[in-house]
Amino acid sequence: MKILLADDQELVRDTIAAFLRLDPSMEVEVAADFPQSLALSRKAGDFDVVLLDYMMPGMNGLAGLAEMRAALPGIPVAILSGTAPRAVAEQALAEGAAGFLPKTMSTKTLIAAIRFMAAGEVYAPMAMMTEREAPSATLAGAQLTPRETDVLRLLCQGMANKEIARALDLQEVTVKLHVKTLYRKIEAKNRTHAAMIAKEAGLF
Numbered sequence: 127m128k129i130l131l132a133d134d135q136e137l138v139r140d141t142i143a144a145f146l147r148l149d150p151s152m153e154v155e156v157a158a159d160f161p162q163s164l165a166l167s168r169k170a171g172d173f174d175v176v177l178l179d180y181m182m183p184g185m186n187g188l189a190g191l192a193e194m195r196a197a198l199p200g201i202p203v204a205i206l207s208g209t210a211p212r213a214v215a216e217q218a219l220a221e222g223a224a225g226f227l228p229k230t231m232s233t234k235t236l237i238a239a240i241r242f243m244a245a246g247e248v249y250a251p252m253a254m255m256t257e258r259e260a261p262s263a264t265l266a267g268a269q270l271t272p273r274e275t276d277v278l279r280l281l282c283q284g285m286a287n288k289e290i291a292r293a294l295d296l297q298e299v300t301v302k303l304h305v306k307t308l309y310r311k312i313e314a315k316n317r318t319h320a321a322m323i324a325k326e327a328g329l330f
Contacts, residue, residue, distance in 0.1 A: 128153045130173045132163035134182035145233040160184030167197045174244045180207040188221055202243040220299035225249030265327055268311035277304040282321045
């Protein structure tokens with residue numbers, strides 16, 4: 127498995143690369159910034175997974191994610207972050223990132239996440255991220271966060287994603303991710319079904 131690892135912090139980059147190379151099935155190419163990672167992707171585009179540091183020079187937020195995904199279509203591109211803010215994580219996943227990986231995760235977990243993403247899955251360890259929200263409501267046996275509860279309440283009022291985003295001061299892609307998570311948690315087929323489940327439970 128060939129991995130492209132891009133991080134401007136030399137110690138972090140070299141440490142992660144060294145650990146990954148201990149696995150005989152993994153070959154790692156490293157880059158110190160986004161332009162260098164993009165050049166490597168074009169020179170040797172046979173990578174199985176790409177890991178990009180969110181804060182490194184040249185990334186321009188998530189613009190780098192979009193640019194790398196365009197350069198390597200079909201190849202999983204994940205974001206690495208030392209702080210892992212929830213809002214950025216949600217936006218990255220909504221914009222097609224294969225995963226959002228806190229740098230605090232163990233090496234064993236990182237290797238498992240890379241294999242998971244290489245298999246075409248999305249890795250989102252929300253439980254490991256900072257700014258976690260305590261559950262605020264239980265519905266259909268699932269624990270909803272305060273934000274998910276807010277989104278569901280407005281959804282029950284018939285609001286579209288764009289209207290919900292405006293009301294809660296969120297980006298529309300973030301609302302879409304919350305709605306998708308809600309469907310999975312309460313096993314709803316669509317917006318109408320989700321609203322019915324909430325109303326039948328007397329949540330609103």
